[in-house]
Amino acid sequence: MVLNYIWIAFFIVAFVVAIIQAVFMGDTEVFKRIIDSTFEMSKMAVMDIALPLAGVMTLWLGIMNIGEKAGAINFMARIVGPFFAKLFPSIPKNHEVHGQLLMNFSANMLGLDNAATPMGLKAMQSLQTLNPKKDTASDAQIMFLALNTSGLTIIPVSVLAMRATVTGPMGEHAASPTDVFIPILIATTISTLTAILFVGIKQKLNLLNKTVVGWIGGIIAALGLIVWGMSSLDKAEMELVSNIASNLILLAIIVTFITGAAIKKVNVYDAFIDGAKDGFSVSIKIIPFMIGILVGIGVFRASGAMDLLMDGIKGLVGWLGYDSKFIDALPTAFMKPLSGSGAKAMMVETMHTFGPDSFAGRLSCIFQGAADTTFYIIALYFGLVGIKKTRYAVVAGLTADLAGVIAAIAIAYLLFA
Numbered sequence: 001m002v003l004n005y006i007w008i009a010f011f012i013v014a015f016v017v018a019i020i021q022a023v024f025m026g027d028t029e030v031f032k033r034i035i036d037s038t039f040e041m042s043k044m045a046v047m048d049i050a051l052p053l054a055g056v057m058t059l060w061l062g063i064m065n066i067g068e069k070a071g072a073i074n075f076m077a078r079i080v081g082p083f084f085a086k087l088f089p090s091i092p093k094n095h096e097v098h099g100q101l102l103m104n105f106s107a108n109m110l111g112l113d114n115a116a117t118p119m120g121l122k123a124m125q126s127l128q129t130l131n132p133k134k135d136t137a138s139d140a141q142i143m144f145l146a147l148n149t150s151g152l153t154i155i156p157v158s159v160l161a162m163r164a165t166v167t168g169p170m171g172e173h174a175a176s177p178t179d180v181f182i183p184i185l186i187a188t189t190i191s192t193l194t195a196i197l198f199v200g201i202k203q204k205l206n207l208l209n210k211t212v213v214g215w216i217g218g219i220i221a222a223l224g225l226i227v228w229g230m231s232s233l234d235k236a237e238m239e240l241v242s243n244i245a246s247n248l249i250l251l252a253i254i255v256t257f258i259t260g261a262a263i264k265k266v267n268v269y270d271a272f273i274d275g276a277k278d279g280f281s282v283s284i285k286i287i288p289f290m291i292g293i294l295v296g297i298g299v300f301r302a303s304g305a306m307d308l309l310m311d312g313i314k315g316l317v318g319w320l321g322y323d324s325k326f327i328d329a330l331p332t333a334f335m336k337p338l339s340g341s342g343a344k345a346m347m348v349e350t351m352h353t354f355g356p357d358s359f360a361g362r363l364s365c366i367f368q369g370a371a372d373t374t375f376y377i378i379a380l381y382f383g384l385v386g387i388k389k390t391r392y393a394v395v396a397g398l399t400a401d402l403a404g405v406i407a408a409i410a411i412a413y414l415l416f417a
Contacts, residue, residue: 058279060118065275070260151372168355191404289383370404
């Protein structure tokens with residue numbers, strides 16, 4: 001229901017802003033930009049998202065099926081079962097979806113988006129088989145979506161790479177591209193913990209259980225060790241270590257699945273084909289949902305509503321007498337829940353305008369890594385399984401995003417102001 005209201009608001013607000021732009025500011029091209037954005041976003045949904053996803057989905061659904069035949073998914077489910085049983089109490093003990101959830105979260109943390117998405121979609125399909133109300137998001141599906149939209153990533157390679165390559169207004173590069181690494185990790189961890197707390201409270205989960213506290217404490221300790229190890233590396237070394245570790249882990253998973261299945265006398269190739277058959281149909285099924293959300297976002301942006309919103313916030317903060325330099329980076333924060341590529345473009349534009357080592361330049365990078373594309377993820381995952389009533393999933397995702405934004409601003413002022 002919330003997503004329905006937001007989608008309607010995209011168009012109504014865009015129309016009102018476009019009328020204001022045309023009548024009072026003489027911008028007669030605004031209507032053309034809006035209509036052009038509808039065609040551009042529709043094309044993007046199909047050509048840049050759904051069709052490329054078809055190949056990746058086909059591959060990873062096949063690999064996941066091999067893993068299931070090998071018993072690897074069930075093995076991982078038993079390992080994380082005690083922890084996930086507290087966060088997802090409606091999932092039966094040692095159910096294979098526990099392993100699928102673990103693989104999705106692990107791929108997201110390693111920044112392996114191409115692998116994480118198919119794994120997440122597979123997990124959502126499994127969760128839907130346990131959902132008694134097929135058109136309504138279950139508690140487990142909402143927790144899963146909230147954790148995904150919080151965007152916990154150990155090493156934000158793409159952000160660090162952008163900081164190393166983008167130049168400022170005088171052609172200057174970032175003195176230390178990796179200086180935002182620890183701030184991003186802190187902000188995205190806070191976003192993830194907020195997602196767990198918000199959904200846990202809504203679902204009346206016992207989050208003070210020693211199992212939950214132990215696992216979360218262990219994860220935070222592991223992240224701390226990673227921070228300690230990576231903080232001594234420069235950008236090139238960090239990117240090298242990240243690329244080797246991430247891809248080696250992914251390759252090891254594939255080889256382990258295949259080897260395990262072969263040991264169990266499974267026809268590995270047939271298992272791959274059986275799992276891969278649904279890859280294309282899954283990708284086609286999400287097209288209407290992706291077109292809907294992307295066109296709404298595109299219309300909102302093209303109308304100039306985002307620019308007016310930023311100008312209004314800047315004026316309000318100035319009127320209240322607070323420091324307003326963080327506002328120059330806010331377009332990235334506002335765009336991130338709507339569009340990953342749009343947020344990345346805003347981040348690059350901010351660094352190019354104000355400089356990579358400016359307060360706004362660094363803060364925009366922290367915003368980019370602090371959360372994920374909430375509306376895209378909800379449209380993609382819920383669209384796949386036909387969820388129409390999202391309950392409080394959107395609010396949970398946006399609450400985690402807001403926590404990440406607030407944390408990013410606080411950390412930036414602490415370290416870079």
